[in-house]
Amino acid sequence: MDYKQELANFFGENCRLNEPMALHTTYRTGGPAEAYVYPATPEEWSFVLKIARSFDIPLHIIGFGSNILVGGKGVGGIVCSTKRMQGLTVEDGHIKAQAGTALDKVCEEACNAGLAGMEKLSGIPGSVGGAVYMNAGAFGQETFDCLEYFDAIDLEGRPVTFLKQDLKYAYRHVEGIQNYIILSASFQLAKADFTHLIQTRNTILHKRLEKQPLEFPNAGSVFKRPTNDYASRLIDDTGLRGLTVGGAKVSEKHAGFIVNFNHATPEDIRQLMQQVRQKVKEKHGVELELEQILWGEFK
Ligand SMILES: Cc1cc2nc3c(=O)[nH]c(=O)nc-3n(C[C@H](O)[C@H](O)[C@H](O)COP(=O)(O)OP(=O)(O)OC[C@H]3O[C@@H](n4cnc5c(N)ncnc54)[C@H](O)[C@@H]3O)c2cc1C
Helix, strand or coil: CCHHHHHHHHHHHHEEEEEEHHHCCCCCCCCEEEEEECCCCHHHHHHHHHHHHHHCCCEEEECCCCCEEECCCEEEEEEEECCCCCCEEEECCEEEEECCCEHHHHHHHHHHCCEECCHHHCCCCCEHHHHHHHCCEECCEEHHHHEEEEEEEECCCCEEEEEHHHCCEECCEECCCCCEEEEEEEEECEECCHHHHHHHHHHHHHHHHHHCCCCCCCCCECECCCCCCCHHHHHHHCCCCCCEECCEEECCCCCCEEEECCCCCHHHHHHHHHHHHHHHHHHHCCCCCECCEEECECC
C-alpha cells in the first residue's frame, strides 16, 4: 500500500489527498499538498510520524497558514494541521493552550481574567503553535515575553519540554526548534486591571482594522523589520505602494503587506516580493529579509 492510502485508511475524514493549500492559507492561493491530515491524539501523531519515517516522506506542520506562501506546484509529502488541537485553561496567572488554539483566543481569555502580557498580541490571526514558532509580536509585545515553556515532540515522537530560559530567541525567530512539533504552550501572566486590559485590546483591534488591508487575502508583513527602520517605510519611500504583478499588489493601505486582490497565483506574489526587495536594495541599500515562509515548488 502506498503511504497516502495508509493515511487515508487511518485518518478517514481527517485526511485529504491532493488538497489545495489555497484553502488553508490566508493568502488564499497555493498548489496542492500530496496529503493533508489533522492529527490530534498521541496515537495519531505517532502514526503519521511512523509513516513519514518508514516511507521517507517530508512532513510539514501548519497552524492557521497565516504566514506561509505555497508554490503553485504544491508541496510534497504530508502536511499536518493542528486545527483539531484546541483548548486552554486559566489557572493562578498561568494560561496553558493547545497548539491549534487561536492566539487571539488566548489574548481574549487573558484580558477577561485580568492578566497582562498578551493584550497587544490581540488580532494576530495565527495559532498558538505558529506564534511560538515565529515568536510573533506586535506593538512592542512578543509571544516569548510571557511564554513559560512549551511541550513538543521530535520527529521520532519523543516528548520534550522546552523552557523559555533554555532557548535562544529574537525578533521573529527561535533557534533550534525547527525539527519539533509544538503541542501546547504555557504562559505566565501578571495580574492587572481588567478594564484597562480590555481597553488596550480593543484599541489594538481597532488599529489593525484601520491600518491593515484586511479586506483582501494576505499573510501580514512580508518582510522583517530592518534595524532601526520599518520595511513599510522603505517600501513606501521607494514608491512601491500599489505595485502589481498579476493579481498581487503591494497594499495601498499598508506598504508592508502584499495582498491577493484578484486571484493571484503564488508566483505573482513571489515575483512581487522579489521586485520589492530588489527596488528597495537599489534605492536604500537595505536587503529586506522575508518574514513569510515559502513552501513547496513554484512554477
Ligand atoms: C492580517 C495579518 C496580520 C498579521 N499580523 C502579525 C503581527 O502583528 N505580528 C506577527 O508576528 N505576525 C503577524 N502575522 C503573521 C502570522 O499571523 C504570525 O506569524 C502567526 O504567528 C503565524 O501563525 P500560524 O498558526 O498561522 O502559523 P503558520 O503560518 O501555519 O506557520 C508558520 C510557521 O510555524 C510553523 N508551525 C506552526 N504551527 C506549528 C506547530 N504546532 N509546531 C511546530 N511548528 C509550527 C509552520 O511549520 C511554519 O513554519 C499576521 C498575519 C496576517 C494575515
